Amino acid sequence: MAAKKYIVKKGKVYWPNEEMKKIAWVKSDKIYREASKSPVKFWEKLAKEGIDWEKKWDKAYEEKLPYFKWFKGGKLNFCHNALDRWAKETPNKTALIWIPEPLSERPLKITYMQLYDAVNRFSNVLKAQGIKKGDVVAIYLPMIPESLIAMLACTRIGAIHSVVFSAFSADALRARIEDGEAKILITADGYYRRGKPEDLLHKAKKAAKRTTVKRIIVVSRLGQKIRGRKFLDFGEEIKKADLCYPPATVNSEDVMFILYTSGTTGKPKGIVHDTGGYAVQAYWTTKWNFNLHNDDIIWCTADIGWITGHTYAFYGPLLNGATTLIYEGSPDYPDFGRWWKIIEENHVTVFYTAPTAIRMFRKEGDSWLKKYNLDSLRVLATVGEPIDEEAWLWYLKKVGKERCPLIDTWWQTETGGTLINTLPGIGPFVPTVAGKSFPGTKHIVVDEQGKENKKGESGYLVQVSPFAPGMLHGIYKNHKKYVETYWRFKKYYDTSDGAYLRNGLIRVTGRTDDVMKVAGHRLATAELENAINENKKVNECAVVPIPHEIKGQVPIAFVVLKGGKGSEELEQELKRHVDQKIGPTARPERIFFVSDLPKTRSGKIMRRILKDILKKEEPQGLMTLLNPEAVESIKDVVAGNQ
Ligand code: PRX
Secondary structure: OOOOOEEEOOOOEEOOOOOHHHHHHOOOHHHHHHHOOOHHHHHHHHHHHOOOOOOOOOEEEEEEEEEEEEEOOOOOOOHHHHHHHHHHOOOOOEEEEOOOOOOOOOOEEHHHHHHHHHHHHHHHHHHHOOOOOEEEEEEEEEOOHHHHHHHHHHHHHHOEEEEOOOOHHHHHHHHHHHHHOOOOEEEEEEEEEEEEEOOHHHHHHHOOOOOOOOEEEEEOOOOOOOOOOEEHHHHHHHOOOOOOOOOEEEEOOOEEEEEEEEEOOOEEEEEEEEOOOHHHHHHHHHHHHHHOOOOOEEOOOOOOOOOOHHHHHHHHHHHOOOOEEEEOOOOOOOOHHHHHHHHHHHEEEEEEHHHHHHHHHHHHOOHHHHOOOOOOOOOOEEOOOOOOHHHHHHHHHOOOOOOOEEEEEOOOHOOOOOOEEOOOOOOOOOOOEEEEEEOOOEEEEEOOOOOOOOOOOOOEEEEOOOOOOOOOOOOOOOOOHHHHHHOOOOOOOEEEEEEEOOOOOEEEEEEOOOOEOOOOOOEHHHHHHHHHHHHEEEEEEEEEEEOOOOOOEEEEEEEEEOOOOOOOOHHHHHHHHHHHOOOHOOOOOEEEEOOOOEEOOOOEEEHHHHHHHHHHOOOOHHHEOOOOOOHHHHHHHHHHOO
């Protein structure tokens, strides 16, 4: 039987058809108007329906900018909402499907009851280590079930988790441990990537040395024996632990987790998320964006080291009592058919991935897709960076066979959950256009002075009060940075993205600051520059992103040495240094050794000129430069003449 069709093409855009409307939670755009009449009341209603509260809030929304609170006075436990209620209602339903990378290992299905058991036990393991409400626990784990167990156990206790991407270096992990003053580190001996074991434990040990971390709990994924006074074996401890840990009552505004992200300076910022507001936005955005029903199996390919992994690989699906799938390994292992094989074998219905991956698969050709049956898919989605029309159409036509709504979701680490996208039962699905603000939220485009651009001119994308419930509640221990980064327009939250309006829909064009997206990963040019500048031979450097066919953007570094000439060896040495300071995701694509960098008279490096040179465009505004002669010499280096 042919798979059901959920969309129709009208002109150049797609719309949900009757079949989609039949199964959609929301099918009429009246919802936007109704929600905007009183966004706070709207969210209150959603909070009541979606989340179990131990005590109802006294005040739904309180705003004292630059801070605001949701569901003040409300009490709940996040883990109860994501786990206990389903363990009671649907104990035998699969909560998590885990696909290990090696084909020799079998996928693992964990039911809500089994997960409940493991999370209770692990909460007791943490308790035995002295972890209590409000303590910070660092988690440096790959895509394995223990990540979910560890994160949920923190939320059960009311401890704050700080997850660090497993491909980040020891130095990057250390910086995050130190900033959060984490008491415990949970890690693994390693994981599998492209058929080979990758080390984590050595990096973790190095990072935790002489920090606040008193114990390291290690998952033995590669079968190593864990020894030493500072170490505990995750598997052994969980077996010994007590079966019951009652969920702690926390305030809606209590911090649930910190997640570090790049801003425009070299130092990552600890984005603070609360409990109640985050839970409400995670619950409803998952349910409505992906039109999640009882029989859905959602696969969000993001790593748990990023916000997308937090909210849509784990928390949103579990808050809805759904089945979520995670995969340990690389998309091209053992070949480019792996993802499609996973979708076919597990009957994945909702597929959420990044434009980078789509561009990569598109380049590999359609033959990999043709080998697999993808009829189970119902909703497709993307996130993380602007998606180009070709990639969007390829995804819609080749993966979704023009059957499935394709939603382009715009959001950020700071927003906790999605904020701008089309809803699958409402449409339209337009290539490169994210869509409308989620009901109950509002975004506008403003000019430099904060005046609204109503006629579709490009400008700055900002969020308008009342701010969404899942929004950040500050930068960890850094009020000044919080104010500077997000509140330059005073009454609006500044997203740092550029956008414009087309027919009432928002098209996001990308960052307006010195932050780039490399294969969807957020990196600040300053982080890379700091890393390169640490090398003794380097006098100064500038890093700029250039467009890349697959990764969206890649960093290019221009380095001025203290003396001597650049060489292939030195380029490699600097790249290795970036790997060590941040991780291979940040490695510059090229390093050019130049004699000078273009600067203004006040000494500011003009990165815009470097970008023009790389794009082979004639740089403008050279009159304002202190050293215009540098430009010709850089052009020669880039052209390979020097
Ligand atoms: O520039 C926007 C881009 O990703 C940034 C946020 O990055 P991060 O905090 O790592 O979170 C990524 C996943 C939520 C935004 O400021 N971005 C995210 N989604 C989109 C996007 N750009 C265009 N279209 C999107 N759908």
